[in-house]
Amino acid sequence: MASTRAKTPAKPGKAPVAKPASFPAPEIIEVSTSRVMCDGGGGALGHPRVWYDMGDEGFVECGYCDRRFVLKAGASGH
Numbered sequence: 001m002a003s004t005r006a007k008t009p010a011k012p013g014k015a016p017v018a019k020p021a022s023f024p025a026p027e028i029i030e031v032s033t034s035r036v037m038c039d040g041g042g043g044a045l046g047h048p049r050v051w052y053d054m055g056d057e058g059f060v061e062c063g064y065c066d067r068r069f070v071l072k073a074g075a076s077g078h
Contacts, residue, residue: 026066032075038062 029036034054040046040062047064054060059070 026061026068028068028070030072031069032072034071036060036069038065038067038069040065041067 035051036054037049037051039049050062050064052060052062052069054069054071059068061068
């Protein structure tokens with residue numbers, strides 16, 4: 001059976017824009033040494049224990065959970 005509604009043409013203009021997903025910022029942890037360990041902080045629900053060395057950057061991000069470790073101001077880094 002045919003539809004009895006009249007079709008209306010699409011309105012010209014801009015296509016709707018999707019809003020970007022709102023994710024919480026990664027956790028930032030201030031540390032006093034340039035060598036840090038991360039295990040996700042979730043105990044059994046975390047991730048494997050990994051060690052990172054900041055080098056001269058003053059920060060490093062975990063490849064598993066995106067935590068950012070930042071060297072405290074005035075810390076020697078060793």
